[in-house]
Amino acid sequence: MNTLVKGLIIVALSMFVVSCGSSSTGSTGSTGSTGSTGSTGSTSSTGAGVTAIVSGTAGSIAFHYGTKVAVASTTQYSLPMSVQVVDSYGIAVANAKVTLTAWPKYYSFGAWYAQDPAKDPNANCYPFRFKTAAGGNVVPNEDLNKNLTLDAGENIAQTVQGILTFDTYGFPVYAPAFPVPADDGILTPYSATAGTFVQDASLQPISSVTTDASGTANFSLLYLKAFAPWIVAELKASTPVIGTEKTAVLTFELVYAEPDVTSCTLRNSYGGSPFNDPSW
Ligand SMILES: [Ca+2]
Numbered sequence: 001m002n003t004l005v006k007g008l009i010i011v012a013l014s015m016f017v018v019s020c021g022s023s024s025t026g027s028t029g030s031t032g033s034t035g036s037t038g039s040t041g042s043t044s045s046t047g048a049g050v051t052a053i054v055s056g057t058a059g060s061i062a063f064h065y066g067t068k069v070a071v072a073s074t075t076q077y078s079l080p081m082s083v084q085v086v087d088s089y090g091i092a093v094a095n096a097k098v099t100l101t102a103w104p105k106y107y108s109f110g111a112w113y114a115q116d117p118a119k120d121p122n123a124n125c126y127p128f129r130f131k132t133a134a135g136g137n138v139v140p141n142e143d144l145n146k147n148l149t150l151d152a153g154e155n156i157a158q159t160v161q162g163i164l165t166f167d168t169y170g171f172p173v174y175a176p177a178f179p180v181p182a183d184d185g186i187l188t189p190y191s192a193t194a195g196t197f198v199q200d201a202s203l204q205p206i207s208s209v210t211t212d213a214s215g216t217a218n219f220s221l222l223y224l225k226a227f228a229p230w231i232v233a234e235l236k237a238s239t240p241v242i243g244t245e246k247t248a249v250l251t252f253e254l255v256y257a258e259p260d261v262t263s264c265t266l267r268n269s270y271g272g273s274p275f276n277d278p279s280w
Helices: 257-264 265-269
Strands: 009-016 059-067 076-086 097-107 111-114 125-129 159-161 163-164 172-174 176-181 195-196 208-209 215-223 231-243 244-253
Touching: 059 231, 059 244, 076 231, 097 195, 097 215, 111 265, 125 172, 125 257, 125 265, 208 215, 215 231, 257 265
Parallel strands: none
Antiparallel strands: 009 059, 059 076, 076 215, 097 208, 097 231, 111 125, 159 176, 163 172, 195 215, 231 244
16 A cells, blocks of 8 residues: 555535634625525435535535644654535635544454565555454444443443464455453543544644634644554534534544554554453
């Protein structure tokens, strides 16, 4: 893999720029009055976008991460992100306040494997997730009601199949399934594993951003190296619209930096998923 991130995701959601107190630049009609008619647009879906129709027009907010993850420290990555707000005419919206949240939606068990030198002279390392009893390779966050408290029924046992070896075609040969005890007494994964938002290289923590004259705000997601890519983060960017909130959702596995893969640094430092049982 030559790129430092696995892709670019853009999520759009609707917003009616007038009502949230922001203003578009140089637009005619885009800062129209309240009481506009026809605000009956849909508010469904994530990933592909949401469109609300207000007075026959729609606005949107784009939310994405950059093409290169930065190494913030020996233990942390910093993933550049941007949000851009435009009105229904495609005009930038300045001074729109966008609230940001991060949540570890899924976690996974797994290990870093060194590529066969015969097949890869660089001997890159790559992550491989263990198989769960449900047949997938990620596990939902145990904190089902997201209250950061371990409630009855939330400490959930898992059954996992690690990998014994790889066949001649490179496919994994799984070991017999074995249980992961449920009695660890903690929520897995804890909320901080998805990282926190910071303003810039100063790493000043933030919980919201305000768009500039171009309708854009830049920030970063700061997270620990050990959790990439074993956490699937769910990030949300929300902005108030007519007394309620519209939210864009971006879900992706935490990105790791290419140098740490080519050098097997992550494997050598952490071995595998931090959620693996220490006895494995
Ligand atoms: Ca809970």
